[in-house]
Every structure is written in structure tokens, then in C-alpha cells.
Amino acid sequence: MATATSDRKSAFTVSNALAAVVVVVAVLWLMPVVWVLAMSFKPNSELMRSTAGFLPIPFTLDNYAGLLSLSATPNWLFNSLIVAVSMTLLTLALASTAGYAFARLEFPGRRILFVFVLAGLMVPEQAVFIPLHALFSSWGYHNTHTALIVPRLAVPMGVFLMTQFFRAVPRDIEEAAELDNAGRLTIFRKIMLPLSYPALTTLGLFTFLYAWNDFLWPLVSATDKEMYTITVGLASIQGNFAETEGLGSVMAAAVFASAPVVLLYLVFQKYIVSGVSMGSSK
Amino acid sequence: MTSARTSVAAAEMNTHTGSRRDWIVAYLFLLPFLAVYLVFLVYPLFSGFWISLHDWELVGNFREYIGFQNYRDLWADVLFWKTIRNTALFASITVPCMTALALALALAVRRPGRLYAVLRGVFFASSVFSVSVVTLVWRMVLDGDRGLLANLFRSVGIRPIGFLGEPFWAMPSLAVATLWWGVGLPMALFIAALNQIPQDIYEAAELDFASRWKVLRRITLPGIKRTFVLVLVLQIVLQFQMFGQAQLMTKGGPADQTRTIVQYIYDTGFRDWQIGYASAMAVVLFVLMFSISMVQLWLGSKED
Structure with a gap:
């Protein structure tokens, strides 16, 4: 009895010490972001003098106002928004349509086609971005929103996730509707889609993050400054920090670039963190 | 029970009678994705190989079939081998560190409770940033003049280091930024795997007064073996494709110390306009990554 209690007590303090260490690490983890955020609210003249300090003193909104009125940043944000939402x-x-077909419909060649699509998971972006570039060049389609959106729709991850999801839906739900002679499209729209809102939400969130943060393809396809996404635009203004006089503006642009995804993350954190394992555990 | 059975029978009859029509419907459901998949993934994969057999320029119409000459040139290209070594070095730092850090964080923050939910949120949060935000933040942190660490060093009287310009520090600096950026995903994978280990095994171990270390080694780690392999393979594939960090933080410098394969592909194709030669590198990278994925599939099938 005595040993058991002392064991529990020592385990308890070990847990506490561990928790304290993790909290310290978490604070350090956020430090760079807090520092950058603080700089975005400081006047550039102050930043020329010193970048030290985690509080925005003296405080100014000039960096943000300047970006919105004078720079291409609003344009870039608009491009990113169009691309990410459409994608x-x-x-x-x-x-969802392809996933439904693979999970629930009978047709010749289903298994082979599914393997054929899954194999695409092993093709990294870097293996196809040059031929894709040549393809869009031959069509004369670079520097358009379409060029930024369409190639990314070929990623098979979503089909894989939706197939897994639809397979897990009990069959009798559909069968009742089949007996009522409802068409496939009706069953899909009225029964399967509403059931899959959680899966669609997760997939949608990941697609949006992926689209917003995409770098290599927009870098080679959107070469006109007007057509940059915010991710590429922000990369283009990362000049020489040691000399730049507009440090605060660069930091403010970074905040603009992150605000939408951070907001999404804060609202949908549960879907995102648990969604990571959606494709792996089953 | 009977009604379920009859409805299954009815459904089967349905598929038999209206099968031809059902096939068409199924293909219609598949068509939009398959079309995009064929045009923008399958076709480019093969045309990439085709391009690599040419002396092909990015702009203009110059293209000449040269067989495997690009691959022979690659074999003799000192810089290409250097980028392979650099990338392998980068991966050999980041993959073990990332996996270990992700597992340690997962073990530390998987507990129930508000505090741990917040901590999970914090460690995952840095993954939602884009590469250009991450590189901006870390370039600032590591800057030798106005950086966060430079400020810290000065305040304790040490001469600040310009980490990204130092041959010794450049690669580890990229690795640190990458760890900060990427640890959320493997951490979440580990947490999900840890939560699937049946609780009663732990309870049994507690009754046996097993030590924490023993529980970790005998129960926890064997329980997440599959996820461990998955994380390792995902990380190897991911880190071998590193591009943005080197491109935006060091430009591959100092003296090509941090130039990676993908960065060399990008420079060759889109700075020097040699997309034939760049494609040959991309094909080599693809074959490399594909083999690693196959190893994982093979390991996975061996276990089942």
C-alpha cells in the first residue's frame, strides 16, 4: 500500500515536471512568431535602430496601411483567395464523385482503375512540374488563375480519402433508397453527401491550406508580378534584411499571408489535427 | 434480419438487371477526376521522361532529340552529385530529428485536458504557415545583425553569428527551421496511433508495477511500429524534395553548401532554361522517391 502511494506521488511530480518543460518549449516555439508580429506593428525608423523586444512599442498601423494602399499585396491576397477557394x-x-464510384458502384475495371489512381500518390510534384510547365506554355495559359488551379486537382489524395470514407458508410442506408428506385445521382446527393460533411470539411481544409501555401508551381507558372499568389509574392519581397528600410512592411505582409490560414486553423483545429491521421489509420 | 437479407438480394438483382446502365453511371461519376488525372498527372509524368531525352529550351522552339545524353551528362556533373550529397545530409539531419521530436512531443501532449489541447495546438500551428512565411520568420531569427538570436547574444555579451552565411551553420539552420515548420504532422500521426493502443494493456502493466521506461519500450513503441515506418518514409520523401527553405534562406549558399536537388532542378530549368537537362534530374529524383515508397509498401505488406 505504502509503496503504491509513493509510486503514484512520484509519478505525479514527474508528470508535473514534464508538463512544465513542455510549456516552456511551447512558449519558445511561439517566440519567433510573436516577435515578427510585434515588428509588424513597429515604425520602420524604430526597427532601423533596434529589432529587440516582443511588444509593439512604439505602436503603429502604418505598415499595414501602406501595404493596403501602395503595394501589390491586396492583389496577391486576392489571387490566393480565388485560387484556394476554387481549388x-x-x-x-x-x-467525392470519384470516391463514391470507387466505394459503391459496380463497374468493370474498378480494382485496376483504383490502383492506377492510388499509384499517383507516389508521384511527387517535382516529377511533373517541368512537363506541366511545357504543357501550359504550349497552350499559352501561364499567368492565369486556371493554370494555378487545374493541375492541382489531379492529386489523388482526396479520392483516396473519400473512397475510404464512403466504404465505411453502412450499406442498408443506400439500399432503402434503391428500393424506392431513386437514381444514383439522387442517392449520392441526398444521402451520401450529407453523411460525408465531416470528411468533406477535413478534406476541404487541407486542400485550402495546400493551395494557399503552394510554392513551386505558382513560382514557375505565375511570373507576372500581378499574378503572384501571396506565398510567391512574400517570397519575392524577402530581400536583404540587414539593409532593408521597410522591415516592418515585410513583416506586415507575412502577417497578411498567414492570417487566413491561422484563422481557419483556430476555428477548425479539431478537424485539422485529427484529420491528419484520416488516411493512415484505416 | 430477413428484411435486410431480402434488400441485399433485391440490390443484387438490381445490379444484374440494369448493369450496363449502372456502368455508364459509374464511369460518369469517375470521368471528371480521371480526365484531370490523366491530363495533369499521368501524361506529364511520361512527357517529363520524353523531355529528358531532348536538348529542350524553356523559351522558344529549340528542341533536339539526344537520347540518353542528359543522363550521361548528369553522371559526370559534379554539382549534381554535390546537391545529392547536400540533400542526403539535410535529410539525414531532419528525418531522425523530426521523427524523434514528433514522438517525444506526441508522448508529452497526448494526455486529456485543456492544457494539453492547447499545447497540441501550439506545436501543430507552425505547420499551417507557408514556406515563405517560415523562411521569413527564421531568416529574421537567425540574421547576424538584426536577428532575434543576435539580439539575445548581444545582451549576454557574445558576438552574434550570421548563421545562414556560415558554412558550418547554414545546413543545421535550415534543418531547425524545417523541424519547426514540419513537426506538427508526424506528431499528430503519432498521437492518433498512441490513442489506438488498448488502454487495458497499460492497466495490466500498472498492476505489474512495470517501470515507465519498460512500458514505453515493451508496449508503447511496439504498438506504433506501423506509424513509425509511415512517418519515416513520409519524412524521407518530403525532406528529399526540400526546395523553398534553401531557395529563400540561403540561395543554396554559402558556396553551394545548401543547394538541394530540387533547387538545382529549378535553377537549371527556370534560370538557365535547360528544361531537358532539368527533366533528367527530375526523373532521377522521382525514381529515387518511388523506390523508397515501394520499400514502405513492401514492409507494410510483409506485416499484414
Whole structure:
């Protein structure tokens, strides 16, 4: 009895010490972000003098105001928004229809086609970005939103996730509707899609993050400054920090670039963190 | 029970009678994705190989079939081998560190409770940033003049280091930024795997007064073996494709110390306009990554 209690007590203090260490690490983890955020609210003249300090003193909104009125940043944000939203909606549409067919419909060649699509998971972006570039060059389609969106719809991850999801839906739900002679499209729209809102939400969030943060393809396809996404635009203004006089503005641009994804993350954290394992555990 | 059975029978009859029509419907459901998949993934994969057999320029119409000459040139390209070594070095730092850190964090923050939920949120949060935000933040932190660490060093009287410009520090600096950026995903994978280990095994171990270390080694680690392999393979594939960090933090410098394969592909194709030669490198990278994925599939099938 005595040993058991002392054991529990020591385990308890070990847990506490561990928790304290993790909290310290977490604070250090956030430090760079807090520092950058603080700089974005400081006047550039102050930053020329010193970048030290985690509080925005003296405080100014000039960096943000300047970006909104004078720079290409609003344009870049607009491009990113168009691209990310379209890519998300289209991916959801393509992945859910194809996933439904693979999970629930009978047709010749189903198994082979599914393996053929899954094999695409092993093709990294770097293996296809040059031929894709040549393809869009031959069509004369670079520097358009379409060029930024369409190639990314070919990623098979969404189809894989939706197939897994639809397979797990009990069959009798559909069968009742089949007996009522409802068409496939009706069953899909009225029964399967509403059931899959959680999966679609997760897939949608990941697609949006992926689209917003995409770098290599927009870098080679959107070469006009007007057509940059915010991720590429922000990369283009990372000059020489030691000399730049507009440090605060660069930091403010970074905050603009992160605000939408951070907001999404804060609202949908549960979906995102648990969604990571969606494809792996089953 | 009977009604379920009859409905299954009815469904089967349905598929038999209206099968031709059902096939068409199924293909219609598949068509939009398959079309995009064929045009923008399958076709480019093969045309990439085709391009690599040419002396092919990015702009203009110059292209000449040269067989495997690009691959022979690659074999003799000192810089290409250097980028392979650099990338392998980068991966050999980041993959073990990332996996270990992700597992340690997962073990530390998987507990129930508000505090741990917040901590999970914090460690995952840095993964939602884009590469250009991450590189901006870390370039600032590591800057030898106005950086966060430079400020810290000065305040304790040490001469600040310009980490990204030092041959010794450049690669580890990229690795640190990458760890900060990427640890959330493997951590979440580990947490999910840890939560699937049946609780009663732990309870049995507690009754046996097993030590924490023993529980970790005998129960926890064997329980997440599959996820461990998955994380390792995902990380190897991911880190071998490193591009943005080197491109935006060091430009591959100092003296090509941090130039990676993908960065060399990008420079060759889009700075020097030699997309034939760049494609040959991309094919080599693809074959490399594909083999690693196959190893994982093979390991996975061996276990089942």
C-alpha cells in the first residue's frame, strides 16, 4: 500500500515536471512568431535602430496601411483567395464523385482503375512540374488563375480519402433508397453527401491550406508580378534584411499571408489535427 | 434480419438487371477526376521522361532529340552529385530529428485536458504557415545583425553569428527551421496511433508495477511500429524534395553548401532554361522517391 502511494506521488511530480518543460518549449516555439508580429506593428525608423523586444512599442498601423494602399499585396491576397477557394470546391466535387464510384458502384475495371489512381500518390510534384510547365506554355495559359488551379486537382489524395470514407458508410442506408428506385445521382446527393460533411470539411481544409501555401508551381507558372499568389509574392519581397528600410512592411505582409490560414486553423483545429491521421489509420 | 437479407438480394438483382446502365453511371461519376488525372498527372509524368531525352529550351522552339545524353551528362556533373550529397545530409539531419521530436512531443501532449489541447495546438500551428512565411520568420531569427538570436547574444555579451552565411551553420539552420515548420504532422500521426493502443494493456502493466521506461519500450513503441515506418518514409520523401527553405534562406549558399536537388532542378530549368537537362534530374529524383515508397509498401505488406 505504502509503496503504491509513493509510486503514484512520484509519478505525479514527474508528470508535473514534464508538463512544465513542455510549456516552456511551447512558449519558445511561439517566440519567433510573436516577435515578427510585434515588428509588424513597429515604425520602420524604430526597427532601423533596434529589432529587440516582443511588444509593439512604439505602436503603429502604418505598415499595414501602406501595404493596403501602395503595394501589390491586396492583389496577391486576392489571387490566393480565388485560387484556394476554387481549388477547394473543385477538389471536393471531383474527390467525392470519384470516391463514391470507387466505394459503391459496380463497374468493370474498378480494382485496376483504383490502383492506377492510388499509384499517383507516389508521384511527387517535382516529377511533373517541368512537363506541366511545357504543357501550359504550349497552350499559352501561364499567368492565369486556371493554370494555378487545374493541375492541382489531379492529386489523388482526396479520392483516396473519400473512397475510404464512403466504404465505411453502412450499406442498408443506400439500399432503402434503391428500393424506392431513386437514381444514383439522387442517392449520392441526398444521402451520401450529407453523411460525408465531416470528411468533406477535413478534406476541404487541407486542400485550402495546400493551395494557399503552394510554392513551386505558382513560382514557375505565375511570373507576372500581378499574378503572384501571396506565398510567391512574400517570397519575392524577402530581400536583404540587414539593409532593408521597410522591415516592418515585410513583416506586415507575412502577417497578411498567414492570417487566413491561422484563422481557419483556430476555428477548425479539431478537424485539422485529427484529420491528419484520416488516411493512415484505416 | 430477413428484411435486410431480402434488400441485399433485391440490390443484387438490381445490379444484374440494369448493369450496363449502372456502368455508364459509374464511369460518369469517375470521368471528371480521371480526365484531370490523366491530363495533369499521368501524361506529364511520361512527357517529363520524353523531355529528358531532348536538348529542350524553356523559351522558344529549340528542341533536339539526344537520347540518353542528359543522363550521361548528369553522371559526370559534379554539382549534381554535390546537391545529392547536400540533400542526403539535410535529410539525414531532419528525418531522425523530426521523427524523434514528433514522438517525444506526441508522448508529452497526448494526455486529456485543456492544457494539453492547447499545447497540441501550439506545436501543430507552425505547420499551417507557408514556406515563405517560415523562411521569413527564421531568416529574421537567425540574421547576424538584426536577428532575434543576435539580439539575445548581444545582451549576454557574445558576438552574434550570421548563421545562414556560415558554412558550418547554414545546413543545421535550415534543418531547425524545417523541424519547426514540419513537426506538427508526424506528431499528430503519432498521437492518433498512441490513442489506438488498448488502454487495458497499460492497466495490466500498472498492476505489474512495470517501470515507465519498460512500458514505453515493451508496449508503447511496439504498438506504433506501423506509424513509425509511415512517418519515416513520409519524412524521407518530403525532406528529399526540400526546395523553398534553401531557395529563400540561403540561395543554396554559402558556396553551394545548401543547394538541394530540387533547387538545382529549378535553377537549371527556370534560370538557365535547360528544361531537358532539368527533366533528367527530375526523373532521377522521382525514381529515387518511388523506390523508397515501394520499400514502405513492401514492409507494410510483409506485416499484414
